[in-house]
Amino acid sequence: xxxxxxxxxxxxxxxxxxxxxxxxxxxxxxxxxxxxxxxxxxxxxxxxxxxxxxxxxxxxxxxxxxxxxxxxxxxxxxxxxxxxxxxxxxxxxxxxxxxxxxxxxx
Numbered sequence: 001x002x003x004x005x006x007x008x009x010x011x012x013x014x015x016x017x018x019x020x021x022x023x024x025x026x027x028x029x030x031x032x033x034x035x036x037x038x039x040x041x042x043x044x045x046x047x048x049x050x051x052x053x054x055x056x057x058x059x060x061x062x063x064x065x066x067x068x069x070x071x072x073x074x075x076x077x078x079x080x081x082x083x084x085x086x087x088x089x090x091x092x093x094x095x096x097x098x099x100x101x102x103x104x105x106x
Contacts, residue, residue: 001052002048002049002051002052002053002058003049003053005045005046005048005049006045006046006049006053006058006061006062007061007065008045009041009042009043009044009045009046009049009062009065010042010061010062010064010065010066010069011065011069012038012039012041012042012045013038013042013062013063013065013066013069013070014065014066014069014070014073015034015038015042016034016035016036016038016039016042017066017069017070017073018070018073018077019031019032019034019035019038020035021078022034023035042062046058046059046062049062053104054104056100057100057101057103057104060096060097060100061097061100061101064093064094064096064097064100065097067093068090068093068094068097071086071090
């Protein structure tokens, strides 16, 4: 269940990052509210996952899901650049996440 909480927390991190961008510096009400709710949920689920998972594993996976997710959302929905160097950097983050997950099960 801890991994479910952690992955859901990571997805909510993507949601709040996107909503923060859409809030235009907190000047738009609905994106700001979505951001606040998603952020609260993300932190809460992260805390629940940390009841079982080690701090280093949980925090690394959580931030990695958020970073890669925000990267993909930026390219897919916000017209951000997907250059080869940025894609390489993202793939290195993903490889680190996979390695962290594998290390946490041994």
